[in-house]
Amino acid sequence: MSAFWITLNFVLVLLALYLTVHLYQRIRLLQQKGSGQSAQEAQQLLAEHIEAVRLENEQFLAEVRGLLAKQAIEIEKASTSKRTEKMNAQVKATEKKTEPEAVSGNHSFADTLNDQKEQLHKAVKSKPPLSSVSGTEIPENEWMPPIDNVKDQVEESPFLHAMKLKEKGYSTTEIAKEMNRGKGEIELLLKLHGKV
Known part of the structure; x- marks a missing residue:
């Protein structure tokens, strides 16, 4: 009878050992699957976030381009209106100058033109040309941001x-x-x- 109990005990110990090894292997497989899934899920979340940021950046760039276009149009309108005002003021000034001169007869039309030509040369010489680092001139109608109004801001992510x-x-x-x-x-x- 004791041989039966010893054999039964040995079989039960072997069965317990087999089940322990089997459960250990199942747990390892589940852990590997879980880590693989979490890494895959993190990659998917990161890809979605990158796509959202890309779309947001494209939308922001479109808004900035629209604002720059509006500002360029406004600057162009302002500069053309200033030019026309200057031209009108110069025409009025020349008309006022020519009327007294015609009456007095002291200055001729050629003298008036020479005076205006000298004033124009003085104005051109007093303004230094805008040039970049390479030495090429920048056209007047090209928009440059006002540097005095630039302020640094620190934004929280x-x-x-x-x-x-x-x-x-x-x-x-x-x-x-x-x-x-x-x-x-x-x-x-x-x-x-x-x-x-």
Whole structure:
């Protein structure tokens, strides 16, 4: 009878050992699948985020181009109106000068033209030509941004802003409203934070 119990005990120990090895192998396979899926999920999230950023950049560039085109048109209109005002002022000035001269007879028409020509040469000489580093002249109608009005700004990244709001206890919908972004984009940012 003791031989039966010893044999049964040996069989049970072998069965337990087999089940332990089998479960260990299953657990390793599940862990490998899980890590592969999380890496694949992270890559997918990153690809979606990159696509969203690309679309946002294209939209921003289109808006900037539109604003630059508007500003160029406004500058062109302003410069043409200034030119016409200057021309009208010069015509009026020459008319006023020629009337007294015609009456007095002291200056001839040629003297008036010579005076205006000298004034024009003085104005051209007093203005230094705009030139770039290479020495080529920049056309007058080319728009240059006003350097005095440029101010540096430090902006917080959307990722950091979303994380700060999340730490304050805001929900995903509230964060999206606060940042003027889509709920999906905010969810993506928060999911990426968990993966990093």
